[in-house]
Amino acid sequence: MKSSPLTRKQREIQERQEKILDVSRTMLREGGYHGLNMDRIAAELEYSKGTIYGHFSCKEEIIIALAIQTMEKRMELFRRAALFRGSSRERMTAIGLAVELFVLLYPDHFMVERIIRTESIWLKTSEERRTATNHFENDCFGIVGGVVRDGITRGELVLPDGMSVEDLVFGLWALSHGAYTIMTTNDQLVVQGVREPLDATRRNYAMILDGAQWRPLSSEHDYAAVYRQIAQEIFPDECRRANRG
C-alpha cells in the first residue's frame, strides 16, 4: 500500500488537479463564468469529462477552489505585513501595501470572488470549501484587528466614541474591496477623472486612519518613505513582480 508520504498514483492525481485549476483559471480570466467549460477543460488536458468530475463535483467547485488558491496567497501577505517592525500605524500601512500587491499579483482574484459570491453559485459549492473561505476571511480580519488593538494598547490610537475595532477594520476592508472591485469592473474611472485609482485608494486609506486620529498622522510623518521601506524589507520580490517600486 501507500509508502510514507504519497503514492505515485496520488501524486499524479494531485498534479492533474493542479493542471485542471491552471487551465480553468485561464478560461475564467478570458471568458468569465461562461468561458469556463467542462468539455473544453477535458479536451485541453486530453482527459475525459468524467475524469474532471472525479476531481470536482461541479463547475462551481472549481471556481471556489481557484478563490481559495489566491486567498492563501493573500493570507500569507497579510501575515508578513503584520510583522513589520514599526509603529502600529506603520504596520497598518504595511497591510495596505499587502492588499495593493495582492491585487496587482493576482488580478483575477476579484473576478473569481465576484463570481462565487454571485447568485446561487455559492450554494452549489461544498460545505467544506465554503468554510475554508470563511476561515481565510476571518483570519485576515483577525490579523488586521490585532494591529488595531495593538495601536490602542500602545496609546497611538483612541477610537472615536461608539466605534469598535471591528468597525474600523470593516471600513478599511470595504474601502479596499470596493476600490478594487470598481477598478476591475468599471471602465469609466478615467472619464470621471480618477487617473490613478491605486494611489487614490492609498490616500483614502490614509484618510480613514487620519480620521480615526491614528498617530502619527499623515501630516506628521513621511509615509511615502514608510511605503518604500516596507516594500524593500518585506515585499522586495512581490514589488518586482508587480512592477511597483
Add this chain to the structure above:
Amino acid sequence: MKSSPLTRKQREIQERQEKILDVSRTMLREGGYHGLNMDRIAAELEYSKGTIYGHFSCKEEIIIALAIQTMEKRMELFRRAALFRGSSRERMTAIGLAVELFVLLYPDHFMVERIIRTESIWLKTSEERRTATNHFENDCFGIVGGVVRDGITRGELVLPDGMSVEDLVFGLWALSHGAYTIMTTNDQLVVQGVREPLDATRRNYAMILDGAQWRPLSSEHDYAAVYRQIAQEIFPDECRRANRG
C-alpha cells in the same frame, strides 16, 4: 394612426415590459442569474417565449434593464440630497444618507449590479443600455464632485496635498460600494464582530471626511442631529419605508 401620446397598443406593450421586469426581479432575487429563466418568465406571464424576446433580445438585457431601473432611483435620491440647505459637509452627509436609503429600499440592486459586472454578461448587453448605465454613474459621480468643489470654494475643505476632488469621491464611492457588497454577500460579519454594518459604514464615511479635514469635523458638530434633520426634511417618505428614523 397614433393619437397624441401613445396608442393603446403601445401602452399595452409598455405595461407588459414592466411586468416582465417585475417577475424577472423576483426570480433574480430568489435564484440569482440561474434563477432567471426565460421559459418561466413566459409561463408566469402567460405569454410565449417569442413575445418576451420581442422586448429583450437576451437574458442579459433584462438584467441590465433592472439595474437601470434602480439606478434611476439612486440618481433621484442623490439629486435631492445635494439640495439640502446646510454646510457643504452637511450636504455630503445627506448624500451618505441617500446611499444608505438606496440600499435599504432596493436591496437587490447590488446583486443585480454584481451580475451585470460579472463575466461576459456585460458584453452581451446592448451598447445603448451600457451607455445609459455609464451616464447614470457619471452623473452621480458629478453630483458628489459638485458638493466637494463647493466645500473647497466655501473654504470648508482644503484637500490634502496631491489629492484631487475625484480621488475623494472615488474613496467615498469605494467605501460605500464595498461595504454594501460585503454586507449582502458575506454572512460572517456578525461572527467577525460587526454588529451594525450600516452604522459602521456611516462612521467610516465620517472618518474619511474627518481625515480630509472637512469642517466642521465630527467632533465639532452634532451630525447625529443632522442625519435626523435630513431624514425629516428630505427623505421622510423613504425613511418610513426603510424603517430607519
Add this chain to the structure above:
DNA sequence: GTCATTTTTTGACGATCCGTCATATAGTCA
C-alpha cells in the same frame, strides 16, 4: 506470463435552457 479482481477512465446520454424562425393568430382597413 496469465487471469481474476479492483480501480480508473471514458464518452454517449438525458436533461436543461437559451435564442430562432416558420407558422398561426389577431388586428386593421377598404
Add this chain to the structure above:
DNA sequence: TGACTATATGACGGATCGTCAAAAAATGAC
C-alpha cells in the same frame, strides 16, 4: 367580408451540465 399587415406562438437546433454503464488499465496471486 376579405385581403393584408402586425403580432404571438412554441417546436426546434444548439450548447453545456452532470451521470453512469461499459471499457480500459492496473494490480497482484499463483
